């Protein structure tokens with residue numbers, strides 16, 4: 269009986285040791301889609317998604333709240349735009365690529381976030 273209790277205690281300590289650091293990493297590493305949007309996208313697309321910022325007008329950023337534009341795009345299209353960016357037909361960059369800065373998981377979450385801005 270006593271053996272069992274100490275075994276349980278050991279298991280518990282073990283679980284805490286495993287859960288502790290991983291939980292902390294999760295908190296510091298993965299940003300919420302909202303945070304990622306504010307960090308990487310607002311300069312061009314604006315906090316409201318309408319793209320009426322200085323850089324947004326200059327680059328021709330799309331209005332992310334415009335249902336007609338966004339509804340035509342599949343999740344895969346939006347994913348690719350965020351991951352690989354957009355160039356115009358002269359090969360000049362219009363929208364940055366985020367393949368290096370964001371994980372696929374974060375990009376997927378941003379796809380859903382963009383859809384949620386659409387009216």
Ligand code: HEC
Pocket residue numbers: 304305308309310311312313323327328329330332341345346349350354355362363364366378382
């Ligand atoms: C340097 C300015 C800039 C930044 C930063 C930027 N975008 Fe864009 N975005 C654009 C431009 C310009 C377009 C329009 C591209 C076109 O018409 O070919 C666009 C288009 C889009 C589209 C329309 C998708 C499509 O396939 O047409 C989505 C969705 C989008 N951006 C989301 C984002 C998200 C999410 C971020 C942040 C991770 C982001 N953008 C950061 C400039 C930017």
